[in-house]
Every structure is written in structure tokens, then in C-alpha cells.
Amino acid sequence: MILEAxxxxxxxxxxxEFYQQVRAVxxxxxxxxxxxxxxxFSRYRLIHGNEVAGGRVYxxxxxxxxxxxxxxxxxxxxxxxxxxxxxLFQRIDxxxxxxxxxxHYVFMGLCPDCRKNHGDRLGRxxxxxxxxxxxxxxxxx
Numbered sequence: 001m002i003l004e005a006x007x008x009x010x011x012x013x014x015x016x017e018f019y020q021q022v023r024a025v026x027x028x029x030x031x032x033x034x035x036x037x038x039x040x041f042s043r044y045r046l047i048h049g050n051e052v053a054g055g056r057v058y059x060x061x062x063x064x065x066x067x068x069x070x071x072x073x074x075x076x077x078x079x080x081x082x083x084x085x086x087x088l089f090q091r092i093d094x095x096x097x098x099x100x101x102x103x104h105y106v107f108m109g110l111c112p113d114c115r116k117n118h119g120d121r122l123g124r125x126x127x128x129x130x131x132x133x134x135x136x137x138x139x140x141x
Contacts, residue, residue, distance in 0.1 A: 001025055002037050003060070006047060012057040012068075012077070048104035067104060071111035073118060078111065 005021035006013065015035065022029050038058060041047045049058045052070060065082035089100040110120065 002034065003041070003046065006041075006058060006060055011059040012050075012052070013059065014055060014057055018058070045103070050104065050106040052106055053108065061104075065103065068106045069111070070106055070108055071114055072108050073110060073114040076111045076113075080107075 002018070002022055005018055005025070008021055009017045015031075015038070018038070019031055019034055022034055038047065038049065042049045042058075045061055047058050047060055049056055050068075053072065067080040067082065067085050069078040069080060070076070071078075085105060093099050110118075
């Protein structure tokens, strides 16, 4: 049931989004149970959990392996093929002897459109919109 909820939520879903999905099907499931289940799924590589600005997001492990470039300013998401990232990791290994062992990465930065419109200055660091409170979202609108 929890894996199905994760699948319905799609990429980069938050704990709260999963909790709402699961509680709609089974109201007796607690947040603690869901949290422990997400951690277990992550440990057994059924899901990926990544930290983004302000919290943790999850997605099902999918084929083919991929990674994300997330714009800090507009929160756009560019997917990267695993081969592109593996070439970088091979270069790091050759140049430093350090072996990167992760499977799913989120790189934060600035997308081409934001760089063109705002330059390379990052500006104020904001939480990802998924982690902003309702009051904060209304304040920014």
C-alpha cells in the first residue's frame, strides 16, 4: 500500500504527500510507521531519498538510473542520464582516488534561463516550495 502511494505521488514527493495518500487508504497508519517504512524502503533501495532545500523528497527507484539538476531559483528539474554522472565520478576517481558510491543524486544550482535573466548570483536561499508553510507561500505571492 505504501509503495503504491509512492508511485501515485511521483518524483520528489514529500513525507506529507505520502502521508496524505496513505491515510486516504488506511487512516490508522501513523506518521511514525510511515517514516520507518520509508527508511526501510530506502535502505533496501526500493526508493531514493534526497535532501533538497528545506526537507527530504522521495521517489521510486526506476529504470533507467538518473539524477537531477534542480534550479535553486525557479525549482525547475533537469534529468541527467546516469552515464553523464558516471563519467564525472570516474574522473574524480582517477584524479583523487576517491570512489563515489551513491546511486541517485540531486545537484542544486541555476538553470540556463535563470542565469540569463538573473546572472550567476544565487540571491536569497529559499526553501523548496513543497516545504514552505501555507502562510509563507501566501506572504510571497
